[in-house]
Amino acid sequence: MTDIEIKKGLAGVTVDYTAISKVNPDTNSLLYRGYPVHELAATEPFEAVAYLLWHGELPDAEQLAALRATERAHRALVPAVQQAIDLLPPGAHPMDEIRTAASVIGAVDLADIGNVMDAVGTPDENLDRSIRLFAALPAIVAYGQRRRRGEALVPPRDDLDYAANFLWMTFGREADEVVVDAFNRSMILYAEHSFNASTFTARVVTSTLSDLYSAVVAAIGALKGPLHGGANEAVLHIFDEIGTADNVAAWLDQALAAKRKIMGFGHRVYKRGDSRVPTMKAALDTLVEHYDRPDVLALYTTLESEFVARKGIYPNLDYPSGPAYNLMGFDTLTFTPLFVAARVTGWTAHIMEQQASNALIRPLSAYNGPDERHIEGYVPDAAVQDAASRPEEAH
Numbered sequence: 217m218t219d220i221e222i223k224k225g226l227a228g229v230t231v232d233y234t235a236i237s238k239v240n241p242d243t244n245s246l247l248y249r250g251y252p253v254h255e256l257a258a259t260e261p262f263e264a265v266a267y268l269l270w271h272g273e274l275p276d277a278e279q280l281a282a283l284r285a286t287e288r289a290h291r292a293l294v295p296a297v298q299q300a301i302d303l304l305p306p307g308a309h310p311m312d313e314i315r316t317a318a319s320v321i322g323a324v325d326l327a328d329i330g331n332v333m334d335a336v337g338t339p340d341e342n343l344d345r346s347i348r349l350f351a352a353l354p355a356i357v358a359y360g361q362r363r364r365r366g367e368a369l370v371p372p373r374d375d376l377d378y379a380a381n382f383l384w385m386t387f388g389r390e391a392d393e394v395v396v397d398a399f400n401r402s403m404i405l406y407a408e409h410s411f412n413a414s415t416f417t418a419r420v421v422t423s424t425l426s427d428l429y430s431a432v433v434a435a436i437g438a439l440k441g442p443l444h445g446g447a448n449e450a451v452l453h454i455f456d457e458i459g460t461a462d463n464v465a466a467w468l469d470q471a472l473a474a475k476r477k478i479m480g481f482g483h484r485v486y487k488r489g490d491s492r493v494p495t496m497k498a499a500l501d502t503l504v505e506h507y508d509r510p511d512v513l514a515l516y517t518t519l520e521s522e523f524v525a526r527k528g529i530y531p532n533l534d535y536p537s538g539p540a541y542n543l544m545g546f547d548t549l550t551f552t553p554l555f556v557a558a559r560v561t562g563w564t565a566h567i568m569e570q571q572a573s574n575a576l577i578r579p580l581s582a583y584n585g586p587d588e589r590h591i592e593g594y595v596p597d598a599a600v601q602d603a604a605s606r607p608e609e610a611h
């Protein structure tokens with residue numbers, strides 16, 4: 217054993233600088249490039265926030281128009297990606313689907329780059345790749361949900377902005393303004409959150425000089441877990457289990473007695489409430505009114521107040537976003553892929569930031585396995601013995 221201090225889960229460890237976002241749990245604030253996220257959610261389209269994360273400034277009208285034109289040009293599901301999705305079993309989890317699809321996009325885009333040293337790309341190439349992924353992911357999410365429902369692909373509409381087109385491709389009808397607005401807000405709130413597990417994963421992969429697509433694929437894998445992005449899906453499973461607000465107290469008694477984690481509550485950084493929740497809860501309120509579903513609000517508020525009263529642990533963003541996506545008509549399994557479509561903007565901004573100031577991320581570990589031992593009868597030759605006697609740490 218060792219007396220080295222181990223920071224399990226890297227809790228409380230600051231590993232690098234970032235200029236992309238600032239999470240302040242003391243003031244309960246989240247800034248993207250200096251702007252409070254609730255101000256961005258109330259005033260900007262998601263495309264403008266993507267631009268902000270990548271470039272550091274909000275776009276002017278011309279810059280926004282240029283980004284929108286590129287985004288529209290890459291919206292359609294390309295045949296190789298559709299074929300790859302179609303090869304997956306219908307029961308494949310949509311997170312596995314979108315992870316596979318992102319991988320195919322990368323393989324197709326980098327197909328002519330034979331040398332692994334060149335795949336890392338220039339800053340301009342990586343910005344292009346970021347925009348391409350940002351543009352391509354909604355069709356993958358939408359097609360996945362439609363495929364599972366036995367519905368045909370809906371091609372994108374050039375006359376709709378990002379959020380409205382995303383809903384169009386998913387449901388094959390124009391969404392009401394209030395729904396588009398709530399969806400746009402959710403995308404902005406999910407876009408970025410400093411060194412969370414998936415973003416850190418993307419930065420670790422990038423630090424090896426691997427390419428942007430590989431980093432995004434790895435990040436999708438990290439986001440799938442229910443301690444991270446998978447929680448928005450898990451919240452709806454809990455809602456389904458509980459049924460109605462009347463059942464909350466008894467359900468919670470049992471769940472806590474069984475030491476279950478209640479999904480959608482708690483956060484590694486925020487201990488007094490997640491800064492994004494009030495904005496997403498307000499969006500949920502508009503949807504509850506729009507769809508006339510007070511029962512959803514009753515279940516939401518009862519579970520929240522009972523859980524906070526018992527444990528003093530507050531909701532995170534996944535708590536209001538789960539029921540909001542449900543009301544919009546998304547299948548429960550589609551929720552975390554929606555998170556991917558939003559967070560790809562933050563991931564790619566971090567990938568480019570890591571590339572601009574790279575150091576291989578390679579922490580140390582403290583060994584606590586068996587003491588050194590030897591294979592009986594093994595006699596090393598002289599060269600191996602020489603190397604073994606060099607006083608250098610193993611890799």
Ligand code: CMC
Pocket residue numbers: 412442443444445446447476477478479480481482483484485527529532533534
């Ligand atoms: N339900 C029940 N108990 C909880 C919960 C919860 N949701 N969250 C924390 N606790 C308890 C936990 O059991 C532990 O108790 P004890 O000290 O008695 O063992 C204590 O609080 C500390 O929890 P922890 O898991 O060690 O703390 P952490 O900082 O590692 O937890 C967390 C952060 C997000 C992993 C955890 O709160 C959790 O598992 N929440 C549920 C999953 C969830 O909603 N995840 C989404 C996170 S926010 C969006 C995102 O990043 O994707």
